[in-house]
Amino acid sequence: MSDFDFDLFVIGGGSGGVRAGRLAAETGARVAVAEEYRYGGTCVIRGCVPKKLMVYASRFSESFHDAQGYGWQVDGTPRFEWPQLRGAIHAELDRLEGIYRRNLANSGAKVLDGRAKLVDAHTVEVAGERYSAAHILIATGARPFVPDIPGCELALTSNEMFLLDEMPESIVVVGGGYIACEFAGILNGLGVKVDLIYRGSQILRGFDGELRNHVAHEMEKKGITIHTDCSVEEIEKTDAGVRLHLGGHGSIEAGAVLYATGRIPLSRNLGLDEIGVELGRGGAIRVDEWSQTTVPSIYAVGDVTDRMALTPIAIREGAAFVETVFRSNPTKPDYDLVPTAVFTQPELGTVGMTEEQARNTGEIDVYCTSFRSMAHVIAERDERMMMKLVVARDSGKVLGCHIAGEAAGEMIQMAGIAIKMGATKADFDRTVAVHPTAAEELVTLKAPIR
CATH class of the missing domain: 3.50.50.60 (FAD/NAD(P)-binding domain)
Incomplete structure (x- = not known):
């Protein structure tokens, strides 16, 4: 038994912190996690999840229009009630927060509510109580930035x-x-x-x-x-x-x-300066490839490090930290060829290089198409999809895939697997199309447009 209260103390109950805390506890480590607001972090409580629910809600305004093109009689003017949606969203957030708390507790971690502050390299204070830990992980995320202008x-x-x-x-x-x-x-x-x-x-x-x-x-x-x-x-x-x-x-x-x-790292008033944890631009915590700060016992993952601000990346960083520190399996997060989606309307899905980036690497071929989705033709909706492959001319390797339109996020997840594996344009070409789908365009692009 060590002289510390815990083997790991996690500051921040978001996606990265909770994943790290739970996985570390499952190794038998003594773990505590402290969160000052709500467990689940930005993504679950005031980011990705409630935002996606609002995206779904907002799409119905066009769906009512589309329905008439398909023969549905929509009587009267559809009316949106924000309080009803808001209540449903917050009920879902309560449910998800409960899951985060239960998963942590079931793993054996101690769940604390309150703002944590570093006292020294091995001590954290929460609500007047001090706890010692062999390792401390900071996963406090980021907050919205508003410029200092009048008003x-x-x-x-x-x-x-x-x-x-x-x-x-x-x-x-x-x-x-x-x-x-x-x-x-x-x-x-x-x-x-x-x-x-x-x-x-x-x-x-x-x-x-x-x-x-x-x-x-x-x-x-x-x-x-x-x-x-x-x-x-x-x-x-x-x-x-x-x-x-x-x-x-x-x-x-x-x-x-x-x-x-934009967003800025939530690193202020944690006691970092006082104990020598080095900060970078905008208050980002400086870490090495193993997520270790300039104080050896202190690590950081997620948006507070300002490396790649995506929830799945924070989760991967938290898991890599546990593999490195608690499983003696040195593991670095992989930031190469990360697929991502922007839930604009229309959606945007992307993985790999943009055309502009690829042109700096050598000769490329660009395959691109724009078309109206079958679903929108009968509905008489004037919206077009776009799909694009960026290909290295010498090797035929697909360097980037970019999709704008319905279900772009779903499609880019699958395309991301192929491109991560090193797929070539010939691999795409010899894959049989699923018809009729929008995604079949990815495997039927025959000639480069430039």
Whole structure:
């Protein structure tokens, strides 16, 4: 028996922290996990899960229209009741939080409620109680960033979107990343008038340029007004809501403003500076390839390290930490060829290199198609899908796959397996198509367009 109270103390009850705590406890280690808000973290409580439920809800506005094209008689005007959806979402979040707590407790870990702060390299304080641990893992995640401009206190963030008493009639969404674009689609689908303001020349920076343009065009067709090369200098409260003063672009009024301009690591006031844990840009905890900080007994995983801010990555980092520290099996997280989806409307799924990135590696062939889904033809909905493969010309290896349209997230998961295995364009070509599906286009792209 060691001289410490615990073999591992985890600060943060989100996806990465809970996975690490549970797996470590299953090795027989004595584990404690502390969370100051709700178990499940950003993804489960105020991120991916409630957001995806709102995406589902928002799609019904188009489904009612589509149904008529298929012969269904929809009598009267469909009406959306936000309080009913909000209640259903929070009931589901309560259920999921209960599962997280039970899984931790069933693994043998001690579950603590309260804010944890480091006292020294082996000591943590929670609600006035001090606990010692051989290893400490920080998995506190990140929080929404709102720039310090006049009136910034009037802005909503993604944290508050699931707690609103009522939906505004109109809203300005500031930002051009996946959170901003997802909420723009959600709110538009729920009947809110949406303006999206982004300081760059096109939304979804970092994704494939052709797909970015396609998604932006489809969003605008659905009624979202996108303002690019535009920034907010001041937010002013009005009787009807807010007025945003735009640098060189006049002003715009709406019932509310949502800021989705990035997230910053939650590393402040944890006692890190006092004990010598080195921080990087934006307060990200610096770690090595094994997730170890500059203090040997302290590790960090997930968004607080600002490596790759995805829930499945935090889970993989937590598992790799346990393999390394508690199973004597040194394991590094794998960040290569990670598939991901953006639940914009239409969805965007991507894995591997963009066309722009691939052109810096050598000669490539680009296969791309745009078409209207069979489901939308009879419904007379003017929405197009896009699919794209980026292929190395010399080897035929598929370097990237990009999909915009219905079920893009589902398709990219499967495409990601093939590309992770090193599939070539010839492998795609010799795979028999599943007909009639949209996904069959991935294996019927015959000639490169450039």
